[in-house]
Amino acid sequence: MQPKQTVLRIANKEISLFFSSPIAYLFLAVFAGVTLFTFFWGEAFFARNIADVRPLFEWMPLLLIFLASTLTMRMWSEERRSGTLEYVLTQPVPLWHFVVGKFLGCVALLVIALVITLPLPITVAIIGDLDWGSVVAGYLATLLLGAAYLSMGLFVSSRSDNQIVSLICAVALCGVFYLLGSKIITDFFGTTASEWLRLMGTGSRFESITRGVIDLRDLYYYISLILVFLVLNTFSLERERWAATGNKQYHQGWRTLTGLLLINALGANFWLGQINQLRVDATQGNQYSISSATQHYLKQLQEPLLIRGYFSNKTHPLLAPLVPQIRDLIKEYEIESQGKVRVEFIDPVMNPELEQEANQKYAIQPVPFQVSDRYQASVVNSYFNVLVQYGNEYQVLGFRDLIEVKASNESDLDVKLRNPEHDLTRAIKKVLHSYQSGGNLFDTVKGDLVFNVYVSADDALPQQLQAFKRAVENEAKIQQEKSANRLKVNVIDPAADGGKVAEQIAQDYGFKPMATNLFSNERFYFYMTLAQGDQVVQIPLDDMSASSFERNFSSAVKRFASGFTKTVAMVTSGAQFNQLEEFLGAELNVVREDLTDGSVNGEADVLFLAAPNHLNEKQLFAVDQFLMQGGTVIAATSPYAASLSQRSLALQKQESGMKAWLAHHGIEIEEKLVMDKQNVPFPVPVTRNLGGFSMQEMRMLDYPYFIDVRGAGLQSENAITNSLPQVTMAWASPVVLNAEKQKDRKVTELLRSSDKSWLSGDMNIVPQITNDGVTPYIATGEQKPHLLGVITQGRFDSFFAGKESPLLKQESTAENADGNSTEKNDASTNTVGSVIQHSSDSARIILFSSNDFLSDPVISMASMANGGQYLNGLQLFANTLDWALEDEGLMSIRARSNFNRTLPAMEHGTQTFWEYLNYGLALLALLVVGFVQHRIKRAREQQYQQWLAS
Secondary structure, three states, X not given: OOHHHHHHHHHHHHHHHHHOOOHHHHHHHHHHHHHHHHHHXXXXXXXXXXXXXXXXXXXXXXXXXXXXXXXXXXXXXXXXXXXXXXXXXXOOOOHHXXXXXXXXXXXXXXXXXXXXXXHHHHHHHHHOOOOHHHHHHHHHHXXXXXXXXXXXXXXXXXXXXXXXXXXXXXXXXXXXXXXXXXXXXXOOOOHHHHHHHHHHOHHHHHHHHHOXXXXXXXXXXXXXXXXXXXXXXXXXXXXXXXXXXXXXXXXXXXXXXXXXXXXXXXXXXXXXXXXXXXXXXXXXXXXXXXXXXXXHHHHOOOOOEEEEEEEOOXXXXXXXXXXXXXXXXXXXXXXXXXXXXXXXXXXXXXXXXXXXXXXXXXXXXXXXXXXXXXXXXXXXXXXXXXXXXXXXXXXEEOHHHHEEEEEEEOOEEXXXXXXXXXXXXXXXXXXHHHHHHOOOHHHXXXXXXXXXXXXXXXXXXXXXXXXXXXXXXXXXXXXXXXXXXXXXEEEEOOOHHHHHHHHHHHHHHOOOOEEOOOOOOOXXXXXXXXXXXXXXXXXXXXXXXXXXXXXXXXXXXXXXXXXXXXXXXXXXXXXXXXXXXXXXXOOOEEEEOOOOOOOOOOOOOEEEEEOOOOOOHHHHHHHHHHHHOOOXXXXXXXXXXXXXXXXXXEEEEOOOOOHHHHHHOOEEEOOOEEEEOOEOOEEEEEEEEEOOEEEEXXXXXXXXXXXXXXXXXXXXXXXXXXXXXXXXXXXXXXXXXXXXXXXXXXXXXXXXXXXXXXXXXXXXXXXXXXXXXXXXXXXXXXXXXXXXXXXXXXXXXXXXXXXXXXXXHHHHEEEOOOOOEXXXXXXXXXXXXXXXXEOOOOOEEEEEOOOOOOOHHHHHHHHHHHOXXXXXXXXHHHHHHHHHOOOOOOHHHHOOOOOOOEOOOOOHHHHHHHHHHHHHHHHHHHHXXXXXXXXXXXXXXXXHHHHHHO
């Protein structure tokens, strides 16, 4: 008989024996019951609010210890106790056939147990956006870990004739391997020793695979464990065959072969531990792999870049497991850079000179952490920093920059690396661009640039502009020399050649003659543009000084350069946007702008209006002309603004001053509020009386004003939203587009509410709670999706077309002491006014119809509802800026966060339905297994009867 047939017959025999008693169904029922209980109760799946099945695998290493030990305790012990082991030992069949057969029989039962849990990930995939890559990796890890424990249990069972002794010893042996890499043991050692222990621990390897990364090192570890204990099992049975006076050389050969196998398996694990590129990232979007965006920045390196990790040997227990993860990632940078990145890892305590350099040169200081063990609590000064240095430019990342904490309750903290690739690549980008900006500006620009100065003859210019013209011409010559003649300079008089140029620039750019005041008959031209191909940037006049021109010219060149820190001009009223500014400030230069001078900072690449309030004509003119210059205007505005504090919540109308301007461009925001059954809960503190003690807890209430935009509500074909799982829009209003005015523009609808949303004019937004503890929100009117975010791009006609510049109005009128208007006609004024009549096709308006969705209070409330830091709204806006700046390098990385995939809001009844449905499906799966086994048993009995009859 072939070995394969022998092994399969033994495996089938063990499976049949297993299902011949209620033990099989008890095993499967306990496995399914404990798994579902830990998923829904122990790990609080719905309160955790993340669309993944990692809670399914959280307790699997411990659960498998007991289940595998229970399953294998009788495999050899019963053979020895009943006397059938002697029959096995005397068979003319190699003993490894029996060992492998019993092992495969046990693995088959484990596979059946895992199949019973499959309805759980299917359910989560129906509810939310599930990453199936990490699910497949989790099941693979469970199968490998279970197989390793089964091999250990079989080995222990072969050494005893008592099932209880086998059970206890198997639990102890499996427990030792699990504890090796756990915090219980590693907390007693430093970082280096802890890493070696984690290489030997079954639990730590298991966690590595369940992340979604299938690593050759982890696969080999489990396979080597399985082979080692199967060989030990075979060796222990083989020794039973040996007689005292047997062939000593044969016995020694067995011992030598077994010992070499053990040594090689152990040594190979340590050797493979140094190799980190042989792996497959199974997660959606390859969360744990170097992205193409990172590779793009690494290719720009011309000098060696240093990434140095400062990690203390003794650190906080929650941070210690993160050290090997970030070290592996940093090593990936070294590999991908092909020698351009130098990586160092040091413990500053062990290197006093480097510690002094870190303290003094890079301002890296240790952080005091309180740590405790079974015997004492102490404070440890620990380093957890990463230095990124390129030339003389550097960035330092601390643990607060790298980690994210999610709290289920006060004592249950989940600490993980937030998005380490994004943080590291962002730091590399900053030092790279800072280093580049210190050199020749034109070295960062590919291709030639054309600088056109459309200026009238000297006799038509005011005196101050004549001097400014000389300054521009001189500075242009200097810049032309710096560019090695890659900058072409053209000084053009629009009035020449019968005014054909004037007609052309009026048609192409909307440039009209300028004036110094309303009552002057003098008209002249003074416009400056920098162009490359179809991209044209207008350079503002500002204060008409040589220094201001040099600054504005450099800002214009940077718009054509690869990689400089872009500038966002941010206009805010009374709302707080500190978290947004901090989030954007890590990658962009955010400057506050009030527009009171009627213009936008010449260095601004994008203009952002955050909850604008009563913009006057002069401020609106600044917005309008920035758009006419081909710029991008982003506005978060609506007719309503919320006033939120710890004790009150109110909604009031807010006049932005932009209503007529938006309507002119074909955009209207209705004075209604969008309410949606698909919403994010509103956290409300509730005080409960427990035995005379007052206890405050947060209750999550259904709140249709917090619109949960996800799925079909997010534009899947635009880079701004296609990587976002969800966005919360607070107190938003519907956007209506004028199809006639938008017909020649490209319109992209970014955000929409669900088809279960409706409109309300009620400004009472305080959650109403009934005696049953629910909010009685009832949909009224038509239910349909409503537009909440939109991009419109193309040619816009100025709101001030055909009107005089508001800047000239301000200069030409003043008030005397009696409050009467007086006229001014000072030809020497420095104010030069004109109205650009229309924009180029590159102009864009991006509108989000909510004043508050990016404000600090709303982000804090969304974080409370999510159980961790809420970043989706901030990521949406950061993606919007990257898209507007045509800098999508980090956009693809930003969304790769641990806590992005949130569950949609569900009522308690819906949550209960899904939970009990899984209990029912598990029971149904058990019944199906029992039915199949019954049919197999009946078929086998009929076959036996046929044999007897024949």
